[in-house]
Amino acid sequence: MIQPPLPMLVTGIAGVPGYNAFHYFRARYGERVVGVRQPSMWPLKGEGIVACDLQDEASLRRLWDEYRFASVLNSAGSCRLKSCELDPAMARRVNVVSTENVMRRARRHGARVIHLSIDLVFAGRKEGKYVETDPTDPVTVYGATMVEAERIVSRVTPEACTLRISLPMGISFNGHAGAIDWIASRFKQNKPATLYFDEVRTPKYTDCMNRLFHELMTCHRSGIYHAGGPRQLSLFEIAQIVNVVGGFSPDLLKGCPRLDAGPVPPRAGNVTLDSSKLIDALGYEPFDPWPYHEDLVPDHRDWHYERDRRFESELLDRNRDWVHELLYRNPSQPGLVPPSRNQLWGARRFGG
Numbered sequence: 001m002i003q004p005p006l007p008m009l010v011t012g013i014a015g016v017p018g019y020n021a022f023h024y025f026r027a028r029y030g031e032r033v034v035g036v037r038q039p040s041m042w043p044l045k046g047e048g049i050v051a052c053d054l055q056d057e058a059s060l061r062r063l064w065d066e067y068r069f070a071s072v073l074n075s076a077g078s079c080r081l082k083s084c085e086l087d088p089a090m091a092r093r094v095n096v097v098s099t100e101n102v103m104r105r106a107r108r109h110g111a112r113v114i115h116l117s118i119d120l121v122f123a124g125r126k127e128g129k130y131v132e133t134d135p136t137d138p139v140t141v142y143g144a145t146m147v148e149a150e151r152i153v154s155r156v157t158p159e160a161c162t163l164r165i166s167l168p169m170g171i172s173f174n175g176h177a178g179a180i181d182w183i184a185s186r187f188k189q190n191k192p193a194t195l196y197f198d199e200v201r202t203p204k205y206t207d208c209m210n211r212l213f214h215e216l217m218t219c220h221r222s223g224i225y226h227a228g229g230p231r232q233l234s235l236f237e238i239a240q241i242v243n244v245v246g247g248f249s250p251d252l253l254k255g256c257p258r259l260d261a262g263p264v265p266p267r268a269g270n271v272t273l274d275s276s277k278l279i280d281a282l283g284y285e286p287f288d289p290w291p292y293h294e295d296l297v298p299d300h301r302d303w304h305y306e307r308d309r310r311f312e313s314e315l316l317d318r319n320r321d322w323v324h325e326l327l328y329r330n331p332s333q334p335g336l337v338p339p340s341r342n343q344l345w346g347a348r349r350f351g352g
Contacts, residue, residue, distance in 0.1 A: 004217030005070035005112045006032040009063075011054060011102060012076035014041045016178035017116055020170040020206035021073055021213055022048070023338040034067055036076070044173050054098035064105050071112040071217055074102050074153075077146070079118070081265035084142040095145035096152065103156040113160035114216055115153045117146050119201060119228065121164065124269025128200055128232065131274045132164075132224050139266045150224065161216050163227040166273055167238075169290050170206030171328050171338050179203070180327050183239050187248035194254040195235040196261060197301070200270040202228030203238065204287040205328075207335035212286045221281055228273030231289035231297070240304040241296055245327055250305045292331045 008025055012018035013035040022035035026048050037044045039051040052063045054076055077095040078084060084091035099115070106113050120143040121136040138144045153160050172178045175185060186193040204227075212227065233241075236255040243253050258267035279285050291297065298304065329335065 001211075001214050002218040003029070004214060007067050007069050008033045008071045008073065008217075009067070009069040009111075010035045010073045010075070011098075012074070012116075013037050013049065014044055014173065014177070015075055015077075015079065016170050016172050016181075017165065017168040017206060017209060018073070018075035019173050019177075019338060020168070021075065021210050024210035024335060025073075025214075034069070036063070054101055055093050057101050057104075060101050060105055064109065069106075069109065069111050071114075072102060072106050073114050073116075073213055073217075074099060075116040076102070077149070079142060081140055081142050084145065085140065085265045088141045088145075091141050091145045092148070095142070096148045099149040100152045100156065103153055103160070106160075107157050112217055112220070113153070113157050114213055115149075115160055115162045117150050117162055117164045117224075118143065119164055119166040119226075119271040119273050120268055121147045121150070122268065122271045124199070124271040126270070128270035128272030129274045130226065130271065132226055132277055139268055142265075143268070154224075159220070159222045161221045162224045163212075163216075163278075164224065164273060165204075165209070166228045166271070167201045167203035168206050168209055169203050169327065170209075173338070179235070179238055180242055183242045184246055184248075187243060187246060187252050190249070190252065192252050192254050193239055194256060194261075195239040196258040196267060197234055197236050197255050198269055199235045199258050199267050200232055200272055201235070201238075202230070202232055202272045202275075203290045204229030205290055205292075205330040207330040207333060208287045210335060211333075215282070215286075225278040225281070226273040226275045227278055227287075228275050229287045229290050230275075230285065232270075232272045233290075233297075236301070237298045240298045241291055242327065243304045244307050245296065250307075253304060255301060288330050288332050290330075291326055293326065296326065 010022040013022045025033040035049045036052045053059050076098050122130050123137045123139045136147045167179050172181045183193050261267050
């Protein structure tokens with residue numbers, strides 16, 4: 001691939017998309033790629049990782065003066081739905097003020113920008129397959145702040161590319177962030193996990209996302225693009241897959257309609273994204289389905305109880321570690337595994 005503008009800043013590396021993208025670009029371009037975390041996230045350490053409060057304009061200015069970034073992948077923000085509902089001021093500082101500071105600095109220095117937004121800018125009141133021209137109508141504080149951040153990006157850096165993403169499936173640095181890690185962390189502790197039958201998303205591998213980021217850094221697309229994967233799955237179905245691949249007790253998985261989840265945080269419905277605009281712009285489909293293998297796609301609500309009949313096949317007869325990587329890595333085009341991988345799934349499950 002063509003080299004993107006360097007040096008590069010990757011913000012929000014405590015989250016799944018930022019963490020995986022940082023390691024992808026760092027492996028290729030070394031010290032010319034810098035990842036930023038909040039100062040409070042002190043356990044996240046390593047070469048090229050620096051602490052910077054993006055809400056503090058002076059701190060960001062000093063960082064930029066030191067590195068002179070020519071491109072930015074902005075994935076900073078808080079996606080903790082309940083925390084955002086209980087503290088809207090915090091949500092706005094983290095998701096809006098930080099974005100505005102980064103965009104102003106990028107504009108001043110003429111940096112190429114890719115900004116990550118989310119499918120939860122929509123409520124999911126229709127049958128999904130949202131396109132870019134559909135009006136936003138978030139049901140959460142998180143979604144509302146992400147809409148505000150999108151508008152700031154459009155106003156301050158109109159040449160930027162904003163990607164609305166949906167459930168990036170990749171490793172996290174602490175083993176608890178992201179859909180796979182949160183669900184698996186419950187099951188590993190022998191605790192139940194309750195997921196929703198009617199919250200539907202379009203997940204994709206971070207391997208695919210990283211390659212997309214790379215291309216978009218060099219082809220100068222601007223405006224908003226939907227970046228959802230080609231397979232639609234409910235949160236309950238995703239949990240079924242994690243339950244089976246991890247070999248956990250099926251009794252630990254509970255399901256319910258989202259209206260039974262309680263008032264805080266409110267849950268969106270079918271917020272699946274139609275990525276046709278992105279596909280047309282690129283000339284190809286950038287995402288393989290998650291999970292890649294059809295044998296791992298549930299077809300009814302008791303599917304995860306039928307593993308003995310369904311999964312004693314060549315697919316699951318292979319090395320257990322290889323099976324685990326079906327969730328984090330795209331078997332078609334596997335990418336780099338970040339360094340915290342072995343912290344996530346215990347040796348009890350995967351033969352270590």
